[in-house]
Amino acid sequence: MAKRSPSRQQGYAYLWALTMVLIMSVYLAKVGETWQNRIQRAKEAELLRVGLEIKIAIKRYTENNIGDNPQTAYPKTLQDLVQDPRVQFPKRYLRKAYKDPITGEDWLYINAPGGGFLGVMSKSTAKPLKTANFTEDYSGFNEAKSYQDWRFAQWPNRGGGRR
Template structure:
């Protein structure tokens, strides 16, 4: 009897832990997309002759290129998986093009990603979930 209770309790705790991890994973996807969208907005509002990416994530809180306050994020969010700051991904020409988790854990979610999350379904760790903004320079002109 005690064995069955112990096994049941162990299974319950495992389910709770997995549920919490799924919630943190969903939050990672949400917050990562917030960063990608903020970098996109920063890039799309770039004045001619300046680098299209922020030098650091703090530039998304207040764009230093303008005399008036421009914000693309309300705050710098922490990585929900590690509960630490996100790792930044640098553009070859300089500036931050995205963020990623520092967690080497395997993701639970492997399907159902949106178009901006290509490669997420084959990722072997959260580190491979890279939330990057790259402008589509090959887009056809508007008619």
């Protein structure tokens, strides 16, 4: 009976090990992609929640306009929503000056006529995962090309909707 050489058996073991590494790599790539999508969806949900909270805070701020000065109609920064600078006593419309959940940076402001800002939008130009089936508050976000198209604003004389 012929004996197999050890080098030939080692070749099969090496081939088997390479196959297992390939299978594990493909599996780990899929797991990584799934986690990335899950993280992205969580950031999108946070963006929608915080954006709506800021929009409501701007609405409350403008409804409580002090005097007839149009310069005070809109806040100048998010900090104005955390502590209204127009009054001496603590008046809050927003719990804190939130950062953009997508970038972790400050928001881009949507300038208001006469000064201040009437809304915020993300600095991110990435394409959102969610592109349909938004609630009525976010109906203008359908088919957005980037997160910058998700604008959270209290539009003047339009009931607060988008565009």
